[in-house]
Amino acid sequence: MLLVAALFFAVFLYFFLKKNRTKNDKSFPQPPGNILLGHILYITSTTHILDVAKKNFSYGNTVTLRFGPDICPIRKGLVTQDYNLIQFILNSRKLIKKSENYIFLKKWLGNGLLISDGDYWKRHRKILTPAFHFEILKNFVEVFEAAGDVLMEKLQKYDEVATVDLDILITLYTLDVICETAMGTKINAQSGQNIAYVESVRNMCKTVIERAFSPIKVFDQLYWLTGDYYKQQKALKILHDDVLSISELREEVDTFMFEGHDTTASGICFALYCLADHPEVQEKVFQEQKEIFEDWKNPETTYSDLQKMKYLECVLKETLRLYPSVPVIGRYTTEEMNFDGYVIPKNTNIVIFIYGLHRNPDYFPEPEKFKPERFENFNNSLPFSYIPFSAGPRNCIGQKFAMLEMKSVISKIVRQFEIKPTVPRHEVQLSPETVLKSGNGVKVTLKKRD
Known part of the structure; x- marks a missing residue:
C-alpha cells in the first residue's frame, strides 16, 4: 500500500512540475534529470562540479537546472556561460541581488558586502571603496614584503625537496597580509599561530558547497542531523571568536578576512603551478625581475617597482583566466526580465560559469594552453x-x-627559487569550494637560485 502511494505521489509530482514549468523552461534547454530531484544527485563531490558543468553545456550555453522539487530552498535556475547574457546580467543595476545559494554563507558572513544587496549594500560599498584607493595601497607594499620575507624563510627548508605543497604555506602568508593591512593587527599565522582559522575557513567553504548539492543538507530542518552541521558550528565558533561585537562591522571584517586571503592564495598557488609547468615563461618573469632590480635577489621593492612588472601581470591574468579564484558567481531576479526574446521569470537564480566563459575558444584561441602573451595586447x-x-x-x-x-x-x-614540476608531475584536482582549490593540493619542487 505504501509503495502504491509513493508511486502515485511520484507520478502526480512529475505532472505537477511539468504543468507548472515556466516559459523559461521551454526557452532554455534542460539536461535530463531525476523526476523528483532534478540534477542535484549528479554531483557527489566538489571535484565533480566542473566536469558536470561541462557536460550540461553540451545542451547549450545557457541551461536550466533543477535542484529538487519546488519546496527545496534552492529550487531551479539558469546556469550560463553565454557572453551576451552575462553582459546583460552584470551590466544591470537591477540584477545586484545574489543568488539563493549564498544563503548558506549567511551564518558566517552575515550581511557583509559579499551577500548584502539593495540600499544596505550600496551604503557599505560606498563607505569601503576609499579604503582601496591607490594612495592607500602604496602603504601596503611594506606589509606584502615583510610577510613575504617570512615566507621565504619558510621555503628555504624545501630547497630541492621532492615536493612542497604550496596551499597551506601561501594561505598563511595571505592571512598575515590581510590581517595587518585591513585590520592593522599582526597575527603571525606563518609562525604557527591562528592555523585553526585557516582550517575553519577551508571547512566552511567545503561544507557550504557540498550542502548546496545535497538533497538532505539543503534543508535547515534536516541539516542539523548531519555531521557537517556540527563541523560548521565548530568552524563558526573559531571564525567569530574575538571579533568586534558590533554586528555590521563584524560582518564586514569576516567578509574581508575570507575574501582577502583565500581568493588571493588560490591565485598565487595556481600561478606558481603554471610557472613550474612552463619554464620558458618562468625565465621571462625572472629576466624581467633582473631588469627592474639591480640587486635582484633582495631589493627593497616599492609600489613603483610592482607597477613595472608588466610580463608578470600577464602571467597572473592568464592564470586567473584558466583558474579563476571564484569560478562561479550568482544573481537572483527580483522581477521578470526580458532578454533577447527569452523571458526570465521573477525569483530565478542565475549562475554565471566564469570558468567555462574563460575557456571559450571564440574569445581565447587555444583556450586550454597557458599563454601569458595573449594579454600583452x-x-x-x-x-x-x-x-x-x-x-x-x-x-x-x-x-x-x-x-x-x-x-x-x-x-x-x-x-629566490627556480620552480619545477614534481616527478612524477602533480595533476591538480580542481574543486570549486566557494573559492577554486585543488582537492589534492598544489605541489611543486623548489630549487634555490645561485
Whole structure:
C-alpha cells in the first residue's frame, strides 16, 4: 500500500512540475534529470562540479537546472556561460541581488558586502571603496614584503625537496597580509599561530558547497542531523571568536578576512603551478625581475617597482583566466526580465560559469594552453569575456589590492627559487569550494637560485 502511494505521489509530482514549468523552461534547454530531484544527485563531490558543468553545456550555453522539487530552498535556475547574457546580467543595476545559494554563507558572513544587496549594500560599498584607493595601497607594499620575507624563510627548508605543497604555506602568508593591512593587527599565522582559522575557513567553504548539492543538507530542518552541521558550528565558533561585537562591522571584517586571503592564495598557488609547468615563461618573469632590480635577489621593492612588472601581470591574468579564484558567481531576479526574446521569470537564480566563459575558444584561441602573451595586447572589445574579479556594479572591490599582493610575493619567490614540476608531475584536482582549490593540493619542487 505504501509503495502504491509513493508511486502515485511520484507520478502526480512529475505532472505537477511539468504543468507548472515556466516559459523559461521551454526557452532554455534542460539536461535530463531525476523526476523528483532534478540534477542535484549528479554531483557527489566538489571535484565533480566542473566536469558536470561541462557536460550540461553540451545542451547549450545557457541551461536550466533543477535542484529538487519546488519546496527545496534552492529550487531551479539558469546556469550560463553565454557572453551576451552575462553582459546583460552584470551590466544591470537591477540584477545586484545574489543568488539563493549564498544563503548558506549567511551564518558566517552575515550581511557583509559579499551577500548584502539593495540600499544596505550600496551604503557599505560606498563607505569601503576609499579604503582601496591607490594612495592607500602604496602603504601596503611594506606589509606584502615583510610577510613575504617570512615566507621565504619558510621555503628555504624545501630547497630541492621532492615536493612542497604550496596551499597551506601561501594561505598563511595571505592571512598575515590581510590581517595587518585591513585590520592593522599582526597575527603571525606563518609562525604557527591562528592555523585553526585557516582550517575553519577551508571547512566552511567545503561544507557550504557540498550542502548546496545535497538533497538532505539543503534543508535547515534536516541539516542539523548531519555531521557537517556540527563541523560548521565548530568552524563558526573559531571564525567569530574575538571579533568586534558590533554586528555590521563584524560582518564586514569576516567578509574581508575570507575574501582577502583565500581568493588571493588560490591565485598565487595556481600561478606558481603554471610557472613550474612552463619554464620558458618562468625565465621571462625572472629576466624581467633582473631588469627592474639591480640587486635582484633582495631589493627593497616599492609600489613603483610592482607597477613595472608588466610580463608578470600577464602571467597572473592568464592564470586567473584558466583558474579563476571564484569560478562561479550568482544573481537572483527580483522581477521578470526580458532578454533577447527569452523571458526570465521573477525569483530565478542565475549562475554565471566564469570558468567555462574563460575557456571559450571564440574569445581565447587555444583556450586550454597557458599563454601569458595573449594579454600583452589584449583586445578589450569584449570586456565581459574575461571577468576574474566579476564586472559591473558588483565587481570585486579589492582587485587592485589582490594583483599587487600576488605580484609582490611571486616576484620574490621567482628571484629566490627556480620552480619545477614534481616527478612524477602533480595533476591538480580542481574543486570549486566557494573559492577554486585543488582537492589534492598544489605541489611543486623548489630549487634555490645561485
